[in-house]
Amino acid sequence: MKMRALLLAAGLLISAFGAARAGEVEKPNLALGVGGKPLLYYLPLTLAERLGYFKDEGLTVEISDFGGGSKSLQALIGGSVDAVAGAYEHTIRMQEKKQDVRAVIDLGRYPGIxxxxxxxxxxxxxxxxxxxxxxxxxxxxxxxxxxxxxxxxxxxxxxxxxxxxxxxxxxxxxxxxxxxxxxxxxxxxxxxxxxxxxxxxxxxxxxTRTTEGTLQVFGGMNPAAVLYLKESFIRQNPNTVQALTNAFYKTLKWLETATPEQVAATVPQEYWLGDKELYIKAFNASRQAYSTDGDISEASMKSALNLLTTTDPSFGASGIDLSRTFDGSFLAKARGQ
Structure with a gap:
């Protein structure tokens, strides 16, 4: 009788623990925006989806392709998506507009443009x-x-x-x-x-698909695609953001050692534009552009700011705090797992 009671108690404890773990992710159903998903610029997003890494983290991610990065940013600010795979410079531009948007992991260290x-x-x-x-x-x-x-x-x-x-x-x-x-x-x-x-x-x-080409344009590195979210969402849903970061970090590590053939076999065939060998060639041309560690250095942040101030001399750079454009705490935890 005592053994039966112990087993029952253990069963209840395991169920409660499982329920607690299931409740760790505050928002398991997410809307994510992107501006041109078939492009190799956003390859890590497609790979994370196709490799099942979102599901592994307890997430169901609905991806909306807006056909352009500026449109996916508008969707985030408007509230129709929770997160965006988009250009890092958007976080800086939004800070000037008093919108607190932060990247949590770098997907591309070069623009690839x-x-x-x-x-x-x-x-x-x-x-x-x-x-x-x-x-x-x-x-x-x-x-x-x-x-x-x-x-x-x-x-x-x-x-x-x-x-x-x-x-x-x-x-x-x-x-x-x-x-x-x-x-x-x-x-x-x-x-x-x-x-x-x-x-x-x-x-x-x-x-700018290569190290050499990026150095010629910027004189240094320049972060490209990142995962970014509103600071308010990050604060309210830290476990969800951690799960997203984990999924993308696993994707970057998979991509680091994957063969071009494995990449081509993983993406939808329509991404090949009718020619698988050409897609493999395109991937090889852009391979250097992908981040291997997900981090953004201070020098890279400054390079992105310079891009904006050069493009728009009226941009209010004096009020920009670059440390508030990237939250590396989730990446640090993803690396430690």
Whole structure:
């Protein structure tokens, strides 16, 4: 009888412990926004989803693809998503607007953005300094592809208003815009860039997919895609944020050793743009861009701030506290597991 009572008590304790663990994640059903999910810029997001790492952490993540980073940021501020896989510089821009948005893990240490001109315009558009009057295709106005080309134009002595910017989306529509001659220049990412290169449709002028190319543009590292959330959400849902960070950190470690073939086999086939070998080529071209540790250094933060102040001289940099743009506490715990 006493043994039966002990077993019953143990069973109740185990059930209570399980219930407590199940309740650790404050919000198991999450809405996450992204601006161009098929792009290799956001590959860690797709991998985390497809490898089941969100589910392993007790999360059901509904991903909404808004076709441009600026639109996913708007969704976060508007409250229609809980988190965003987006550009790090958005955290800085929002702080200037008195919106407390913070990154918790870095997914890309380089922008991975390529600026290229249409092949039949290569003789006249030899450098960024020649972009006056050009029609420039970007994923969406306000996105990282838009900001980078504006930064390059400022450095070349041009005003961004000297050119016109056209949102071409993040997939086949971007390729079609270049094919149809609707744009003269494209600021975009893989696999779109590798597809256009394979078609012989473009000439690359600037390439931030590699260490060398990023150093040439910024003189140092420049964080790209991160996971960011409102500070209020982080404060109210710390276990949920930890679970998200864990999932992305596991993804970065998987990606660090995965073969290109494994990556291609994991993503949806439509991401290949009809050519698996081309997708593998695109991944190899962008592989250096992915973070291996999820961290953002102070120097990288300053580089991102410089990107914004150069692009927009009126940007109020004096009031920016970069330490409030990245909360590394969740990453530290993810590494320790």
């Amino acid at each position: 390529v600026v290229a001109v249409r092949k039949d315009k290569a003789d006249t558009l030899r450098s960024v300094a020649d972009f006056k009057g050009a029609k420039i295709g970007v994923t969406a106005p306000g996105s990282s592809t838009y900001i980078l080309v504006q930064y390059l134009m400022r450095k070349a002595g041009l005003n961004p208003d000297d050119a016109s910017f056209i949102g071409v989306g993040s997939g086949p529509s971007a390729v079609a815009a270049m094919q149809r001659g609707e744009i003269d220049v494209i600021s975009h990412l893989d696999p779109v860039i590798s597809k256009l290169e394979d078609m012989g449709a473009i000439k690359v002028l600037v390439d």
